[in-house]
Structure formats: structure tokens, C-alpha cells
Amino acid sequence: MPPEPPVGGEWWRSAVVYQIWPRSFSDSDGDGIGDLPGIADRLDHLAGLGVDVLWLSPVYPSPQDDAGYDISDYRDIEPVFGTLADFDALLAAVHERGMRLVIDLVVNHTSDEHPWFAESRSSRDNPKRDWYWWRDEAPNDWRSFFSGPAWERDETTGEYYLHLFSRKQPDLNWENPQVRAAVYEMMRWWLDCGVDGFRMDVINMISKDLASGEFLCGPRIHEFLQEMHCEVFASRPGTFLTVGEMPGVSVEQARLFTDPARAEVDMVFQFEHVRLDQGATKWDLRPLDLRDLKASLGRWQTGLADAGWNSLYWNNHDQPRAVSRFGSDAPEHRVASAKLLATVLHLQRGTPYVYQGEELGMTNTAFESIADFRDIESLRHYAEAVAGGAESETVLAALRVMGRDNARTPVQWDASEHAGFTTGTPWIPVNPNHREINAADQWADPASVLHHYRALIALRHPDSECHEPAVVHxxxxxxxxxxxxxxxxxxxxxxxxxxxxxxxxxxxxxxxxxxxxxxxxxxxxxxxxxxxxxxxxxxxxxxxxxxxxxxxxxxxxxx
Missing domain, CATH: 2.60.40.1180 (Golgi alpha-mannosidase II)
Structure with missing residues (x-):
């Protein structure tokens, strides 16, 4: 079992969270795709790093249209990742090492192959019709985050359904209390299985107002989150971590979401600082002005100083590698800049998040052509932009810098052919620099990026000889x-x-x-x-x- 929470229950204030994107973490069976047994094989690396919580990106059954964020069954494991028995074994092994396991909660939308949607689309009078958003005509001009209109006409009934992401990711209608009850029941099931909390994917999009065009922090968002807390967590106080991913959230809104007295979420992921080097879209590249970065992060530090709590991150599965973006991946500066970025982040007030490979100083990779990309967002943007008359090389230049595949190349465990990630052919090529950047070499080098992360993490832990309370408090x-x-x-x-x-x-x-x-x-x-x-x-x-x-x-x- 995980360690008991300290008095007051807010154990996560002194914790460090490590995000695992399973497809690229570690492959145990040679099929080129990371899996749950592969994660279990690497737990000693994570325990040695000193992290307290593992955040597991989606491992549910999925057609993989959006890398697992299109879920077809909320209560099972995608076969390519393993089985429920493998998950139980992983969870037990995590707890045995004194760590906790948080899983992704993706309930703004499902896969179009989820049984709920199969019923919903079958006829206009199906009992689950109102579990999703259906209209005779598109009621507004919302655009999908993955290019194109957010309303898709379905041939079965001739009506349009809403998908803020891929057309294979129809949005759930949270206005329907049956939807909310089904989600809460599923969450309780996972907590009963032993998980220690949830990272809630785009959770501030679950409340929508079609008339006003509002789908970020809509009119009932606080009501829904408070209801979720009451229905799912209230009987289990002080032991779980809830993190709400909230694109577009303001400091003022985050104070409300994370105020413990309101019982909504423990912290939010905001995106202000990772959009400072972009123009109108993420593909419109701009040089970063450090003064803007300081102003942004400083505003969040001040804004949540007396209410709520910050999450601290540079990287995740949706962002390019921080060393290449905010530091320098030039060979002569990579190690120093990776350590610098870690120092600045981990010494601020909040809970730091380490994305897999960040502790090694992994960098963006090299993409020669569009054929090297795997991510739906990049592929659809490229197709739409080139069809609209943009130069192929211009589009590729932006993809190479900002594409999500930069974060999804396999973790570099050693200097062997596929970096120790797999004995087969990896689903996406390993970064060629794995011979210079890998865990095996860095464990043996006291001056490595890895050991710098270990030192920073140890400062937060009360049981560490170098514990410094000022870092947390x-x-x-x-x-x-x-x-x-x-x-x-x-x-x-x-x-x-x-x-x-x-x-x-x-x-x-x-x-x-x-x-x-x-x-x-x-x-x-x-x-x-x-x-x-x-x-x-x-x-x-x-x-x-x-x-x-x-x-x-x-x-x-x-x-």
C-alpha cells in the first residue's frame, strides 16, 4: 500500500509526479510498443529517482485514433499494453515501493467505438441518444482541435454530433445526469481497484453552452466538479490526487478550482507559459522572451499564494522537449541547460511534474519528412495546410519544432540499437542521440542530468538528509x-x-x-x-x- 498521508492530508504538496506515456516507455514483449510489464520492469529506476507519484497516460481499450485518448471501454486494458492482471501487478509493485499511481480520466469524450456511442447513434429515439450532443444542423461554427469543423454529420440518422477533437472522439453530454452517474460509478470502480487519483483530461470542457459558444469553463463546470467530489471522493478524504487539465484557465478561475474549501480539484494544468512562443496557433512560431515567461509563471505563483496550489511542468506528452524549446540542445550546453530548467522549475512553489525522459535531458528528434510523423494532430495540420497552399517545407519546419511526436519517441535506456526500449522494431524511431543520452550512462555519472534531478527531488522529502522545508512551504x-x-x-x-x-x-x-x-x-x-x-x-x-x-x-x- 502507498504511504499514509501526513497530517492535513495534502501529501502531494511535498510530492513529485512522474508522467508515463506507456506506448513509448518500455516494451517487454518485443512488439515495438511499450506495455504495463515494461513499466513494472523499470520501477526501480523511478524509485531511485525519488518520485512519489506515477501518472499513467491512458491504457484503456482504444482504436488509438488519438493515441489512447479515444476510449472504447473504461473498465479494461488495451491488449497491446497488457491485461487487468498486469495492471493489478503494476499497481501492487508501485505501492510496494512506497509510490502512488494516478491514472488518466478522459470523460469529455469517448471513442466512437464505445458501446455508449454505438447505442446513441443507432436511432434518434435510443435511450442513450442524449448521452452525446446531437443536432439537426450544426448550431455553431466551433472548430475541432485536430482541424476541420467540430460538428460531424452521421449518416445513420442524418444528424450532427459534436467532437471537439477527432471525429472519432464524440463529446459526452454532461448535462445528462445519467452520463455523470455512469462516469462517477466508473471512477469509484478504479478507486476500489486501488488507484490513488486521477489526472482529468480537458476537464474544463465538460460544461458547454452551445448558444453562447462557451466550452471552456462553461456555466456548470464548478457544479459538476463539486458533484464529482461529493459522489466519488467525499467518503475517502485526504488520500487521493486530482489534477484538472484546463486549457485557457485563468489565475482567477484556478483559485476557485483549487481552493480546498470548494472541494473541486487539488491543482490544475494551465497552458499560459507553453504558448508564449506561439502566435495565433501553435504552428505560428515566435521567439521566447524570458521576461514574458517570468511574468507568466510569476503571476501564477502570486495568484495561488494564499489559495490553491500550482502544478509545475515544462514537458508532457503534448509538448515538445523542454531542452530543445526553452534551453539549448547544442552538445556543449545540453546538460547544463537541462539542469538549469529543472532547477528553476523544482524550486518554485507547487508540485513538479517530470515527463518521461526529462530526467535524462532528452531532446526533440529529427524528422526528415511527413512520413516520419505519427501524431494525428500533426498529420491533419500538414494535410490541411498544404491543401490550403502552404509550402510543404514551411509546414514541416513548424512540425519539427512543436509536433507532439517529439515527446513520444522511446525513452532512452541505454546505447544499444533501440536504446533498450524494445528488442523489436519500435513503433516510432528512437532518437539517434540515444548513444550520448541514456539512463545507463547517467546512473554511472554523478554529474549527470539524472543525478541533478535526484538532488532536487530530495530537497522536498522530509525523510531526506538534505530536506529543505522552504522548497515546499x-x-x-x-x-x-x-x-x-x-x-x-x-x-x-x-x-x-x-x-x-x-x-x-x-x-x-x-x-x-x-x-x-x-x-x-x-x-x-x-x-x-x-x-x-x-x-x-x-x-x-x-x-x-x-x-x-x-x-x-x-x-x-x-x-
């Missing part, structure tokens, strides 16, 4: 907001035994040396260098120039 102050190169902030915490503990984080987001104009820098004379990402720390760490992609964390204690 300290307040947050952004420094140098107008500096275009240096990311700087402080954390302060009152410790009854030690006094006032303050951390200073300095990070140079460039390949050139810079000097940070730290306010009251003299006060940091004699401060301890708690952590750094480069060897040979300077004698005056608060005022000495920061080298290329250097990050330093200083600690001072005053009584």
Missing part, C-alpha cells in the same frame, strides 16, 4: 523581472528551529556569461551554495558572473 518573490537573460527568485520560510531560511535561485538563460544585479547582494555574502549545475562554484556565488546556462541555489539562515 516557503513564500515566493520574483526578482529582476525585467532582466532579459537572468531568471531570479527567492523563497523564504520561517523555521521554528533554525529561524528565517531564505533561498536565492539564479539562472542564466543564455550561452553568454552575465552578471545578475541581485538586490541587496551583500546580504548574501557567506551564504551557502545549496545546489549548482556546473562544477567549480565561484567564491562569491551571489555576485560572481553566471556562466553559460549556469544555475545556482543559495541558502542563508537568519535568527
Amino acid at each position: 516557503g513564500d515566493f518573490t520574483m526578482l529582476l523581472p525585467d532582466d532579459p537573460t537572468v531568471y531570479a527568485f527567492s523563497r523564504r520560510h520561517r523555521d521554528d528551529e533554525r529561524g528565517d531560511v531564505e533561498l536565492l535561485v539564479l539562472a542564466n538563460f543564455s550561452a553568454e556569461p552575465v552578471t545578475a544585479a541581485v538586490p541587496q547582494a551583500d546580504a548574501w555574502d557567506g551564504a551557502e551554495l545549496l545546489l549548482g549545475n556546473l562544477p567549480d562554484a565561484p567564491a562569491a556565488p551571489a555576485t560572481a558572473p553566471l556562466r553559460a546556462w549556469e544555475a545556482r541555489v543559495l541558502r542563508r539562515v537568519t535568527r
Whole structure:
């Protein structure tokens, strides 16, 4: 069983979550696709890293139109990933190592091959007709996130159904109480199986107002989430993690969603900071201005300081690799920038999320042509853009930078032919740089990206020799907001035994040396260098120039 939660129940405040995208994590049977036994085989890697929670992306039965986010059965396992017995064995092994397991909850939509939709589309008077959104004509001009109209005419009855994503992902109608009851029953079933919570896919889209055109944080979203908490979690207080993925959510809305007194979700995934290098669409590339990044993340730190809680992430299955995006994947800077990004993220207030391979500093991969891509979003965008007259190479250039397949290449376990991911042919090619970037080499290298992540994670854990309560409990102050190169902030915490503990984080987001104009820098004379990402720390760490992609964390204690 997982460890008992601390007094107060909010154990996740000092936790670190690791996201597993099963198809690309580890393959146990040589078919080229990752699976549940493969994950079980790698649990010692995760336990050694020090993470507390594993978030498992969808492993339900699915036609795989959208890589498993099109679910055809909520209470079973996709055969390519294994069986329910394999899931039970994995869950037991996770708990034996003192970790928890959170699974994806995808209930804005199902697959069009789910039995619910098969009944719904069969006739206009079927009892499940109103489980989905059907109209005689498209009532608005909503567009699918995967290109094209969001309303699809179905030949069986001649009516249109709503799909905000793929046409094979019809949206559930949460206005129908029978839909909500069926979802809650399914959630309770998984909790009874022993899972420790849910990451809720696009959960702020479940309330829709067709007349006003609102489908993000619609009029009944708080009502639905509070009802979910009452029906599913209220009898099990203080033991589960609920994370709501919420595109377009504002700080003000997030305060409501994550306020414990409202009993909705523990934290949200927001997307503001990962859209700063984009124009009108994700394919419209823009250079990132570090000042914008600091303003965005700083606003979330301040906005949730006295109510709610932040999730902290650079990467996930939908985002390109952070080292290539926010750092530098040039060979001479990759390791330092990967450590820098980890330092800046993990030292902020909130729960950090590590996406598989991030702890190794994995990078974007090389795509020569559209034939190398697998993701539905990229393939449909390419087809639509080229059909509309765009130059093929221009479209490909954007896909290479922002395409979701960058995050979905196999985890690089060692330097062998397929990086130790599979003995067969991987479903998508392994990044060629796995010979330089892999777990086996990094476990053996104390100066690796992997060991830097281990050090950062250990700072959060009360049972660690290097535990620093200020990382979890300290307040947050952004420094140098107008500096275009240096990311700087402080954390302060009152410790009854030690006094006032303050951390200073300095990070140079460039390949050139810079000097940070730290306010009251003299006060940091004699401060301890708690952590750094480069060897040979300077004698005056608060005022000495920061080298290329250097990050330093200083600690001072005053009584």
C-alpha cells in the first residue's frame, strides 16, 4: 500500500509526479510498443529517482485514433499494453515501493467505438441518444482541435454530433445526469481497484453552452466538479490526487478550482507559459522572451499564494522537449541547460511534474519528412495546410519544432540499437542521440542530468538528509523581472528551529556569461551554495558572473 498521508492530508504538496506515456516507455514483449510489464520492469529506476507519484497516460481499450485518448471501454486494458492482471501487478509493485499511481480520466469524450456511442447513434429515439450532443444542423461554427469543423454529420440518422477533437472522439453530454452517474460509478470502480487519483483530461470542457459558444469553463463546470467530489471522493478524504487539465484557465478561475474549501480539484494544468512562443496557433512560431515567461509563471505563483496550489511542468506528452524549446540542445550546453530548467522549475512553489525522459535531458528528434510523423494532430495540420497552399517545407519546419511526436519517441535506456526500449522494431524511431543520452550512462555519472534531478527531488522529502522545508512551504518573490537573460527568485520560510531560511535561485538563460544585479547582494555574502549545475562554484556565488546556462541555489539562515 502507498504511504499514509501526513497530517492535513495534502501529501502531494511535498510530492513529485512522474508522467508515463506507456506506448513509448518500455516494451517487454518485443512488439515495438511499450506495455504495463515494461513499466513494472523499470520501477526501480523511478524509485531511485525519488518520485512519489506515477501518472499513467491512458491504457484503456482504444482504436488509438488519438493515441489512447479515444476510449472504447473504461473498465479494461488495451491488449497491446497488457491485461487487468498486469495492471493489478503494476499497481501492487508501485505501492510496494512506497509510490502512488494516478491514472488518466478522459470523460469529455469517448471513442466512437464505445458501446455508449454505438447505442446513441443507432436511432434518434435510443435511450442513450442524449448521452452525446446531437443536432439537426450544426448550431455553431466551433472548430475541432485536430482541424476541420467540430460538428460531424452521421449518416445513420442524418444528424450532427459534436467532437471537439477527432471525429472519432464524440463529446459526452454532461448535462445528462445519467452520463455523470455512469462516469462517477466508473471512477469509484478504479478507486476500489486501488488507484490513488486521477489526472482529468480537458476537464474544463465538460460544461458547454452551445448558444453562447462557451466550452471552456462553461456555466456548470464548478457544479459538476463539486458533484464529482461529493459522489466519488467525499467518503475517502485526504488520500487521493486530482489534477484538472484546463486549457485557457485563468489565475482567477484556478483559485476557485483549487481552493480546498470548494472541494473541486487539488491543482490544475494551465497552458499560459507553453504558448508564449506561439502566435495565433501553435504552428505560428515566435521567439521566447524570458521576461514574458517570468511574468507568466510569476503571476501564477502570486495568484495561488494564499489559495490553491500550482502544478509545475515544462514537458508532457503534448509538448515538445523542454531542452530543445526553452534551453539549448547544442552538445556543449545540453546538460547544463537541462539542469538549469529543472532547477528553476523544482524550486518554485507547487508540485513538479517530470515527463518521461526529462530526467535524462532528452531532446526533440529529427524528422526528415511527413512520413516520419505519427501524431494525428500533426498529420491533419500538414494535410490541411498544404491543401490550403502552404509550402510543404514551411509546414514541416513548424512540425519539427512543436509536433507532439517529439515527446513520444522511446525513452532512452541505454546505447544499444533501440536504446533498450524494445528488442523489436519500435513503433516510432528512437532518437539517434540515444548513444550520448541514456539512463545507463547517467546512473554511472554523478554529474549527470539524472543525478541533478535526484538532488532536487530530495530537497522536498522530509525523510531526506538534505530536506529543505522552504522548497515546499516557503513564500515566493520574483526578482529582476525585467532582466532579459537572468531568471531570479527567492523563497523564504520561517523555521521554528533554525529561524528565517531564505533561498536565492539564479539562472542564466543564455550561452553568454552575465552578471545578475541581485538586490541587496551583500546580504548574501557567506551564504551557502545549496545546489549548482556546473562544477567549480565561484567564491562569491551571489555576485560572481553566471556562466553559460549556469544555475545556482543559495541558502542563508537568519535568527
